Amino acid sequence: MPYPNSPFPEDFDEGILFHLKNDDEMTLIQNDMKKVLKWICLAPNLTTIRINTLKTSRDAVYKKVEAHLKTINSKYSGILQYLESFPQVILLLHQDIEGKIFEKYEKEIIVDADCGAAVLRGAHIYAPGILGMMIGSCVNDNVSIYVDLDKKCKKGFSKVFTDGTKIFIANGIIKMARHDLFGKEKLPKGIAVEITETLSGCPPIGDNFLPAGWGLLQNFPSIVCVNVLNPQKHEIILDMCAAPGNKTTYIAALMENTGSIIAIDKTPNKVQQLIKTCEEFGANVKVYQADSTKILNNSQNHSVQDRLDMAPPFFEKSFDRILLDAPCSALGRRPQLSNRTSVKVIRSYVPLQRRLFETAVSLLKPGGTLVYSTCTITLAENEGIVAWALRTFNCLKLAKSHINIGGPGWKGTSLNEEERLLLQRFGPNQELDSVGFFIACFVKQLEQLN
Numbered sequence: 001m002p003y004p005n006s007p008f009p010e011d012f013d014e015g016i017l018f019h020l021k022n023d024d025e026m027t028l029i030q031n032d033m034k035k036v037l038k039w040i041c042l043a044p045n046l047t048t049i050r051i052n053t054l055k056t057s058r059d060a061v062y063k064k065v066e067a068h069l070k071t072i073n074s075k076y077s078g079i080l081q082y083l084e085s086f087p088q089v090i091l092l093l094h095q096d097i098e099g100k101i102f103e104k105y106e107k108e109i110i111v112d113a114d115c116g117a118a119v120l121r122g123a124h125i126y127a128p129g130i131l132g133m134m135i136g137s138c139v140n141d142n143v144s145i146y147v148d149l150d151k152k153c154k155k156g157f158s159k160v161f162t163d164g165t166k167i168f169i170a171n172g173i174i175k176m177a178r179h180d181l182f183g184k185e186k187l188p189k190g191i192a193v194e195i196t197e198t199l200s201g202c203p204p205i206g207d208n209f210l211p212a213g214w215g216l217l218q219n220f221p222s223i224v225c226v227n228v229l230n231p232q233k234h235e236i237i238l239d240m241c242a243a244p245g246n247k248t249t250y251i252a253a254l255m256e257n258t259g260s261i262i263a264i265d266k267t268p269n270k271v272q273q274l275i276k277t278c279e280e281f282g283a284n285v286k287v288y289q290a291d292s293t294k295i296l297n298n299s300q301n302h303s304v305q306d307r308l309d310m311a312p313p314f315f316e317k318s319f320d321r322i323l324l325d326a327p328c329s330a331l332g333r334r335p336q337l338s339n340r341t342s343v344k345v346i347r348s349y350v351p352l353q354r355r356l357f358e359t360a361v362s363l364l365k366p367g368g369t370l371v372y373s374t375c376t377i378t379l380a381e382n383e384g385i386v387a388w389a390l391r392t393f394n395c396l397k398l399a400k401s402h403i404n405i406g407g408p409g410w411k412g413t414s415l416n417e418e419e420r421l422l423l424q425r426f427g428p429n430q431e432l433d434s435v436g437f438f439i440a441c442f443v444k445q446l447e448q449l450n
């Protein structure tokens with residue numbers, strides 16, 4: 001069994017991903033559901049490196065990555081390319097080699113689905129990621145890596161795993177002995193298995209191949225999303241759900257650290273990560289920990305100085321552009337080898353997304369731009385939110401972006417064809433094969449004088 005055809009268990013109602021919740025709007029969309037589900041199980045053929053132009057240049061990063069790939073002990077290296085329309089991006093293209101026959105080693109390593117997904121996208125295996133390693137395995141042994149799809153493997157497992165469905169994903173070399181990995185009070189750190197070849201064809205690029213703050217691995221649609229926001233120098237920008245800061249730092253780079261960027265996240269430890277990323281990237285950003293559904297100050301009574309202070313809660317019509325990269329069911333992640341989320345959890349996001357959206361509309365200046373994005377595939381969290389927003393806020397219109405790379409929005413909501421063409425869905429049919437993602441760009445109409 002290579003990749004599964006769906007990350008969900010057999011009894012999961014996959015139809016709910018492609019329907020809206022209200023019965024009157026429950027129209028099954030025309031897309032081939034099976035094709036989408038199979039696609040999210042596979043790893044993308046593309047890895048994108050976003051360069052931080054506040055600290056370095058595209059050529060400098062290219063040379064570092066090229067040199068790093070030459071040092072990797074792997075049969076696959078991928079092809080590095082510039083993407084001319086995105087000067088901050090380097091592409092690393094690799095082919096899925098699902099059909100290839102791999103040498104399988106006698107010794108096996110068992111990992112969970114998340115760790116397996118990271119391996120398929122170029123990570124080595126760090127010590128905490130290992131569930132099972134066979135007794136008799138030694139440092140420098142060749143091993144085959146398997147994912148435990150049914151969560152049946154217990155930490156510290158020591159034999160050939162036969163208790164559940166396992167799939168082969170990669171080969172590697174052991175770098176840490178079994179006795180250093182498991183056991184009471186052991187908190188092992190570092191690379192435990194160095195990957196040499198993966199089913200996805202993605203070279204094991206690892207995660208520290210660049211000096212701090214020079215750039216990062218960032219999914220292509222996440223990069224596009226910020227380009228769609230199109231921040232301009234000296235503007236006032238709000239990033240409402242910002243941690244860990246991967247889009248915030250790109251906004252700062254595009255604005256060349258001019259203007260004012262406010263980045264917010266609700267979760268305290270994620271805010272710490274956001275601050276760290278901004279510092280590392282040299283991005284001039286004001287970071288606040290707050291619930292972005294509650295950052296609107298409705299008071300009409302304020303001085304110019306109050307407005308300039310720019311700390312939450314903010315007065316209405318304060319921002320030139322707002323990015324609402326919303327919390328979502330994250331079903332666009334790839335590869336997803338196994339997903340045990342529930343319908344209840346998937347459905348919990350729409351009310352939160354609507355409340356965040358309402359706040360965003362109030363905080364946006366007339367004439368301003370609001371970008372709504374998610375990394376999920378469901379109709380309700382994407383086209384469903386856009387259809388609701390257009391019904392609810394007369395002041396909003398969908399805008400035509402200067403960058404149109406994603407496919408059109410799906411059918412199944414009250415959006416007409418013209419509106420669907422203004423949306424950007426990243427799915428199985430894109431030229432650059434990346435993750436599932438959704439972008440909608442709105443403009444708030446200027447107020448009419450009577």
Ligand SMILES: C[S@@+](CC[C@H](N)C(=O)[O-])C[C@H]1O[C@@H](n2cnc3c(N)ncnc32)[C@H](O)[C@@H]1O
Nearest residue numbers: 241242243244245246247265266291292325327
């Ligand atoms: C999709 S992630 C953001 C990713 C980020 N934009 C980036 O590119 O690095 C969504 C974030 O929303 C945050 N979040 C969830 N509910 C929130 C709320 N009510 N207010 C602010 N942030 C919230 C989560 O903590 C999470 O970090």
